[in-house]
Amino acid sequence: MRAGWSYVGRRALFALITVFIAISLNFVLFRLAPGDRTSALRCQGCTQEFKQQLRADFGLDKSKPEQYVIYLNQTLHGDFGRSFVTEQPVTSELWQPIKNTLPMILLGTIISIMLGVTTGVIAAWRRNTLADKGTVWGGILFYSLPTQWLALMLILYLAGPLNLPTSDIADPYLAYNNAGAWAEFVDRLKHMILPAATIGLVLFGEYTLIVRSSMLEALGEDYILTARAKGLSDWEIITKHALRNSMLPIVTLVFLSLGFIFGGTILIESVFNYPGIGLQIYESVGNRDYPMLQGAFLLLTVVIILMNFLADLLYFKLDPRVTE
Amino acid sequence: MSVVDAPMTPLDEVRKSPSRLRSLLSFLRKHPQAAIGFVILMLFVFVAIFGPYFAPYGEREQVGPIFGTPSSAHPLGLDDGGIDILSLLIYGARVTLIVGFAGAVVAMLVGGSIGIISGYFGGKIDNALMRTTDYFLVLPDLVLMIVVASIWGRSLRNIIIIIGLIYWTYMARLIRAQVKVVRERAYVKRAQALGATHTRIIFRHVIPQIAPLLLAQTVLMVALAIFLETAISFLGLGDPSVASWGKMIETAFSRSAISYGAWWAIAPPGIAVALVIMAFNMVGTAAEDSLNPRLRVSHLARRHFRLRPLPDKEPPK
């Protein structure tokens, strides 16, 4: 047993502080905006009654520090205010989109990790061969494609031939016709595959390049030579030593790219009209629905902070040197 | 355990070579990948500077039908307003590159200075600055950008500042790590012992040492900045008054180019963005690779050592 609980504790504390700072930053960002949040420009089409309610909700007639305390209190109780558009609580409005987005992101990330790790490892192992050069060029290519553009290209050139839907999350007629759980599942998957493939391909470029270079770095270490001297096969050296060591930077990268993935979902979901958190943000931007935007931003930030905390725990598990 | 001594790093080359231009040329010669990227970049920079002089049509000039197909007069076809896409592409190069470079330079200045201060002085300043970057690193950048852009308003200047403010953290961390290494080198210690001021040491000794890394990172950052510009424009938060590649993709999408089957309205700006980003990445990664001597040796290779016959003229032993 390693004396590492202080490490875990410290990372947890860090995560908590970060959440607090994110919450505060959220307050500052949105209150920095010019004008009252109920002013005509920022709450177009709001009824006079709704505006009154907003003022009361946010305590807009009070001083900034008082508003901050009210805001903190509300946020900690999971109250992010009400949407300007639907006039419903933000929390309940965000719940369904995030449930729609998560499986899509997960599928995309799995695609990218599998593709990226396989090609990156092969490229590093067969350094300077055709396979390596192909991987590097492919990686650079996919890394360079604008996400939204790649999504559009997939719609233009893949959706037709593969007969895949390019909009929405499910076919409403299936549920109407009682097509059964399996048919609905397949339909969901069909709606998910192109958005997920977009995420997968965009991340693949970055992952394969990083996996390759961290593998190369590991393969240059002395313990690899020792392993070779001990008569281990290439496969054993890669799986037992090199990959295990190069996992450390890869784990960091995967978790760090979460912010990028969430950003990417905004682009991807707006192209595919996929009713997830990204599309919600996209529409909130168009509608100037600040409470929704604020809630979504905070939610995503907190999710990322939590995932980073998970990454720290994973790191602790992977690297015995991490104790302080 | 290294069998052959590690070859010189470009850092040494820059230090040794009499002129920067010559070291650039020798770097490009050694890395064909970087050379190709460099040529592509120069091409786009040329278009960005002189484009308006040779663009066939104006950027707001309707010259044919909506989504007109590519023809000899309009090799890339027309967009939803009947505007020549090739001309738009040429005009857009300027804005896209300006945003990319300016965003990266802001990130470099902010991140570079913080990295240098943090790495050079260490201690409490270092701790505070690095904790700050920790917080910034977890923020979802595009989301933050959308929030800021929708609050601050849509302008080129805002986009540049936002890009810089989002990406300074990456720069700061990398530079800090490098400065920490440089700070421990003998001549910096000697300069300190001789009573040189911090400013003098930083400008005379530290910055010249980290300059190649700073440059390589800035190049990579330009690619990121262009990426973000297209994204922010795509979300309708770009500067409404100017043409950029990101905005071209956005208008093509929002005006249903896909339903029209007008691939020529979507493909060219995306390819242009991809080419530029690729070029920056090619130059940047080559520079980064050659700055990292650890990637030079690999103890595991597909090929093994070869056997050869004994030399004809056997030496006396």
Next chain:
Amino acid sequence: MTPVLVIEGLHVWFELPNHKELHAVKGISFELEPGERLGLVGESGCGKTTAILAMMGLLPPTASAAGKIILDGDDILAGGDTTMRPHRWKDISMVFQGAMNAFDPVKTIGSQIQEPIVKAKLAEGKAARLRTAELLELVGISGSRQDRYPHEFSGGMRQRAAIAMALACDPKVLLADEPTTALDVMVQAQILKLLVQLTDDLGLAMIMVTHDLPLVSQVCTRAAVMYAGEIAEIGTTHDLYHKPLHPYTRMLFSATPDLLAEQTVRSIPGAPPRLDQPLVGCPFQPRCDSALTVCASEAAPLRTGPDGHRAYCHLKDTA
């Protein structure tokens, strides 16, 4: 006694990026008997590490080799990597320079010692753990520490563990590449004592690469002095110390500070020649304090002495 290892005319070349070639080892030959400890001495870049990497078959892909490495009567170099691999670690094993990095930081010491044991099918599971514990005890580390990670060991302990790992498959020949650099003097002495004791107890032959001469005379019975990829002189350590035939050997010994003798330390001026171009005459001639005119133009002839003492030098009497 029949030698366990015979090296015959071993050459190693490296391809350089500029299409040049570096002739790192130029036809060295020597024999090693069971239980014998041979020192391989020389300045850095003289090809000593390359020579033992060749004996392990661990040369990088840019290298090519020629000559014979005869283990128990078989030339194991004949088929390149294919014929060397079966003997790696089982017959010839190695203690690497800087044991700090010879262990994978994310695996326990024990699991890394076990790897070759399991690989060679000597033991499995519990038995392999037991064997690992025995090996650790053999080098003076408690067997219960096999579940520790490398960073939890001190430098000296890591080097002991590296020796234990090298002994995992009962090799016949142990190659040690600068086994005590980066260790402090006390630990150095302990490690050397351990190596001597182990080779005596196990009847293990050892080649120790070092640039540290006093170390050679403490540990080794014989030594080979390498210069510019060649063996300049080989013989018993006593002969090399007291009756050197080659001026390089003499100068090398007097370049070493000796606490007891009241001699001034002399360093050897100049630098070894570049090995990426052909050399004419004796390679040491430009730095030699007793060079003759013939040295610059003609390769040095073999001179022999008692007890297999050999040197390549134009001088007629003791250097």
